Amino acid sequence: MKKISWFEATSIEEAQRETNATVSEVLDKESGNGAIIKSGGIDVLDLMKESLIAPDKIVNIRNIPDLDQIEYDTKKGLKVGANVTLAQIESSADIKSNYLALHQSVAKAATPQLRNMSTIGGNLAQRTRCWYFRSIDHSCFRKGGTTCFAKNGENEYHAIIDNGSCSSVYASSVATALLAFEATLDIATPDGKSKQIKMDEFFVPPWVDSSKENVLKPGEIITAVMVPPFKKGTKSYxxxxxxxxxxxxxxxDVAIVLEMSGTRCKNAKISLGAAAPIPIRAENAEAILTEEGVSQASAAKAAESAMEKANPLEKNGYKVAIFKTIIKRAIERTV
Ligand SMILES: Cc1cc2nc3c(=O)[nH]c(=O)nc-3n(C[C@H](O)[C@H](O)[C@H](O)COP(=O)(O)OP(=O)(O)OC[C@H]3O[C@@H](n4cnc5c(N)ncnc54)[C@H](O)[C@@H]3O)c2cc1C
Incomplete structure (x- = not known):
């Protein structure tokens, strides 16, 4: 059995110094060489148990002080430290009252035990749960192979939109809500600086690079998730x-964020998870709500339009009907 060393990081700088790879890079290497970070450890441990990664070193960032705070300010908005657990987000009264869809997305993720362990940083960077990707016996497109086995295989849980190169879907359902809220990630870079990346710039689609699902490079650590201040009249679901x-x-899954002014919808954000390899916005559907207002009729029209690009595989056509239903229902429940 391979020996793995453990490093208990006490600061971000220390963690960056000890890390030299992301999980995607360790998975790419036959030897599995590399030092990776872990937070809650759920996905890191699963990937190890699945024999997909065998890192040399695990750098534990879970106990770095200052990464586990939730701060809310009416002017600055919401800041959630990367090590905040899904359970902490679920029990934040500020998040429930101002960012309901975010609260709902974490409350519906996994199980209470898992939510106690899962951190928001690890949740956003977890790898896809496609069963071909997770199987050591399948050298799929995401693992350097040339085939997406799901295309003509067991594809009932797979993508119905943009599924041409790889039909896996993004695992984080919390990302769906954060995309609709136009969240930004604060990322510490190895040169001792930091950068901000908008949620929609964080995801990497497989046709750009099939070996990873996000833009993180070795030594880059998400330190916080920032959500813009709550605007009067905003409703989400x-x-x-x-x-x-x-x-x-x-x-x-679907997240809706509507900025209402009376019956008028000034701004609509609709994001869909598990529809495509990365969470996506349904911009045509958003335009219907801003042009026509929010009603049962416009909700139904928006739901239809969100699925116009759907191109289901042999066994997942049923997902189109589910999306239409939950999109319509979520819009109706915001008003
Ligand atoms: C049965 C089951 C059901 C689940 N259902 C859902 C669900 O419905 N919705 C959902 O969203 N999730 C779900 N999850 C995922 C779970 O909630 C965790 O969020 C996820 O597995 C990883 O969180 P973690 O903190 O344990 O991350 P870790 O395993 O510690 O890390 C995951 C990845 O993120 C990287 N990483 C960790 N922290 C950072 C950071 N600060 N900066 C940069 N990279 C970082 C690690 O290197 C690793 O690549 C489920 C998990 C299980 C096992």
Missing amino acids: YIKQGARASYDWALA
Whole structure:
């Protein structure tokens, strides 16, 4: 059995010094060489148990002080430290009252035990749960192979949009809500500086680079998730449909953020998870709500339009109907 060393980081700088790879890079190497970071450790441990990674060193960032605070300011907005657990987010009264869809997305993720361990940073950077990707016996497109085995295989949980090169879906359902809220990630870079990346710039689609799902480079550590201040009249709602009510990732999920002025919808954000390899915005559907206002009729029209690009595989056509239903329902529940 391979020996793995453990480093207990007490600061971000120390963690950066000890790390030389991301999980995607360790997975890419046959030897598995590399020092990777872990936070809650759920996905890191799963990937190790699946024999997909065998890092030399694990750098534990879970106990770095200052990464586990939730701060809310009416002018500055919300700042969630990268080590804040999903359970902490779930129990924040500020988040529930100002960012309901974010609260709902974490409350519906995984199970209470998992939410106690899962950190927001690790959640956003977890790897896809496609069963071909997770199988050591399948050298799929995401693992340097040339084939997406799901295309003509067991594809019932897979992407229905943009599924041409790889049909896996992004595992984080919290990302769906954060995309609709136009969140930004604060990232510490190895040169001792930091940068901000908007949520929609964080994801890497497989047709750009199939070996990873996000832009993180070795030594880059998410330090916080920032959400813009709550604007008066803003309403949000999130719905996740899974195969089971608990202990499962989303088959389909949707987050809606509407900025209302009376009956007029000034701004609409609709994001979909588990529809495509990365979370996506349904911009045509958003335009329907801003042009026509929010009603049962416009909700139905928006839901239809969000699925116009759907191109389901042999076994996942049922997801189109689920998306139409949850998009319509979520819009209706915001008003
Ligand atoms: C049965 C089951 C069901 C689940 N259902 C859902 C669900 O419905 N929705 C959902 O969203 N999630 C779900 N999850 C995922 C879970 O909630 C965790 O969020 C996730 O597995 C990883 O969180 P973690 O903190 O343990 O990350 P870790 O395993 O510690 O890390 C995951 C990845 O992130 C990297 N990383 C960790 N922290 C940082 C950081 N600060 N900066 C940069 N990179 C970092 C690590 O290097 C690693 O690559 C489920 C998990 C299980 C096992």
